[in-house]
Amino acid sequence: MSYTITLDAVTKGFTDATGKRRTIINDLTLKIKSGAFGLLLGRSGSGKSTLLNLISGLYVPEKGKIIVGDTEVSAMGEARRDAWRSAHIGYVFQTFNLLSPLTVLENVYVPGILAGTGSPADRKAAVDILKRLDLAEEAHKRPFELSVGQRQRVAVGRALLKSPPVLLADEPTANLDAESAQVVREAFLQLHKQGTTVVVATHDPVFREIAHTMSFDVSTGEEVQA
Amino acid sequence: MKHGYIIRLAWRYLRHRSFATIISVIAIALSLAIVTGVGLTNFAIKKTAVEGSIRYPLAVGPGSSSSVQVILSTIFHVDKPTGRIPFSVYEELAKDPRVVKAFPLAVADSLMNYPIIGSNEEFVEDIGVGCMEGKIDFSKPFYTVIGFDVANRMKMAVGTKYYAAHGMTGGHGAHVHKEMEYTVVGVLNPTGGPEDTAIYTSYSGVWLMHKLQLAHGHYHHHDGEEEDDHAEDGHKHEHEDGHHEAEDDDHDHHDKHAKDDDDHDHHDKHAKDDDDHDHHDKHAKDDDDHDHHDKHAKDDDDHDHHDKHAKDDDDHDHHDKHAKDDDDHDHHDKHAKDDDDHDHHDKHAKDDDDHDHHDKHAKDDDDHDHHDKHAKDDDDHDHHDDAHAEKDHDHHDDGHHDDDDDEDHEEDDYMLLDNELTAVLVRTANPAFTAALEREWTLKHGTQGVDTARAIRSLVGYLNKGERLVEVFGILTLLVAIIMILVTLVMSINERRKELALMRSLGIGQKTIALIIMWEAFCITLMGAVVGLAAGHLLTWWGQAWIKNIAGIGIEPFVMTSMEGLALVLTLIAGQLLALVSMIWTYRMNVIEEIAKE
16 A cells, blocks of 8 residues: 655644734645655754654644555545544654653553554564564663663554554754664664655654655755765 | 423533532531421431330439439430439338339439439339340449440440449549449440430449549648649539538438538528538637638628528618529528638639628628628527528528529539439339329428420420421521522623523523523432432431430431421422523623624
8 A cells, every 4th residue: 555645735833822813834745755765854944853743743734735555645634634643643752752650661552452443462562672672671661761872662563563555753853862763764774674654744854864764855845865 | 302302401511610519518517407307307206205114104303403304414415413302202202102113213423424323123124125246234322224325426335344434424524433343244236216316324323433532632631632633623622522511401411410400491502501610710810811802702692692591781882782692592601611622713704793892891891880890690699590580481482492592502412422313213003093193192291293295395395496496497598509600690690691602602591591590400409409308318417426425316317307308399499480580681791792892
């Protein structure tokens, strides 16, 4: 199944605290092919995160269309977008990826159950994934007991378990130690190899060293050469 | 399956902010515990009252007390008996063909708040539970049978000897009947009612004890040792003085003094004003005495009194002042007592009205006119007495005689001597006889018949009003608790905006999130309800001894009352509303915006 991501003349803005309208993304057209490892480049505030939220259907564009595979995300209602997202999208944020009252292990498999896509049987797979991510010892700790790098690895573990058709990540390696960043990158590459369409908004130059990645300028939507 | 995880996550969130959760649970629990406790107490009061009224449909007590007071002192064994009735009341009732059984009660002393009930063996046998140890035996004057709780808590058993305190309050400064010790000859099986906290003895023993106390008291008084004996407490000190005063009023004493006054009331007054020679001796000396104030207080009072009745008012201002005082009588009586009291000024300081009065007199002291009046009073005893006699008659006619008597003694209600009882409990042959006897004894001089069932109905009616009030308060506290929980929930939702946004981005739907919040609200109210009901019952269980002691009722702490059922239903409904509100709150909050805040 194809999961090509297409943005067609998309505009999205917000009203800031002073009541002024600020356009973040203006008439952007962009296409990321199914199964690609896409990197979104651009200054801070250029709209990378907004773009990810538009693709995932968390945001609805003011103008234009967003199509993922054969689904026009921008045309669906909120509940349907929630359902679609839970079935197709994996998400890794820069920080604040975990539910604070759950343990590390639960954070890997419980959100899937609550989203309606996972099952309690995922627990076993979650244990394996934590082992691979060198988090076996932390399985029953709570997020506040972990380092920033460990927390990010848990979020990646959750994405690995879900193995979604589309993985979106927002600065997943920022503020991480080199080792944790490497674990995150390798996990993404693994998903990419399994056929997941990966879209990462990042400043991390190491991502660009990964073979077959495509970089896009968020302001123009053009593919840029490394 | 998914739902299990929803509840699990809700529970985790509650644990995550355990402090707020615990406070919320306590808030709900508290309001429920209050309602439960009051419900149980009310239930038990009604039960005890109804059982008591079935057993003894009629009580005959002093005319001066209210029917509820008679009930409280005879059936619940709480509250002090207010006045005396002659033993002949019992004898008459016992002979009455309409009466199945009559039981004399002479209640005047206590042991650590446990009332000592002077009656006869029959009355104790009538309780119907029998002794778990020893036997019911009043063959000797100071033999006592004690209730189950008394034995347990005072660690008393058959053979234990003890001293009792005069009066019902016991505690510090009360006169301890060191004259003679009581002996435990039996311990009753538990009844769960007021009998458990009562001590039974013979009425003749109670009389004898007080006779001995009087003899003893006199001895001390003249020895000037009473301060040692009667404690540091000035109040009690007066109380003791009161005893001596009381003797003058006492019929018995009266007999001894062989006063020729046939009228009791009159006599009582005279006891104060005239028979107290001591007082008059002082009177004579008074005008030049440094004790002037005391005497004036007394005299003026008399004077005022006199004025009133003789319509001989020289001093309007003065009169008005007195008119403001509660009751001339009371005032008068107090002063009468105070004359013997070297603590007079203290007494005045304690009593605002009296204090004013005193000041007024201080002023009057400079007023020779006043002295003249004073002198006149002294010289004019006959007139004075007549006025009093007249007044007493008035009172008598008004049916206030016993109030007089009561206030004369103030704390001497407990001074029971030969042939005096506090009440008689009566089992009648049928309700018609109860009604007839109630009427007859109420019409008789100095006594009143109390239809216990009716008195209890009025008591229960009153309790029901109180119950309604408590229900309203319970609901209000519940409301406060609910609002508090709502605030903490909304706060926690607001604090969790980011987390909720994360859930959304992970594909967890709005409905699921709202369900999590709803479960949190529900769990809090459910825990509050469970903890509250448990706490209400446990606290009642824990406090039942205390309640039995002060209220004379045995509470069954683990009975479900209708009140608590209502409270439970209301709490759960409130919990659902709470859940609904928090659900709506979560829905209308656009958590997605949170993600944009980078």
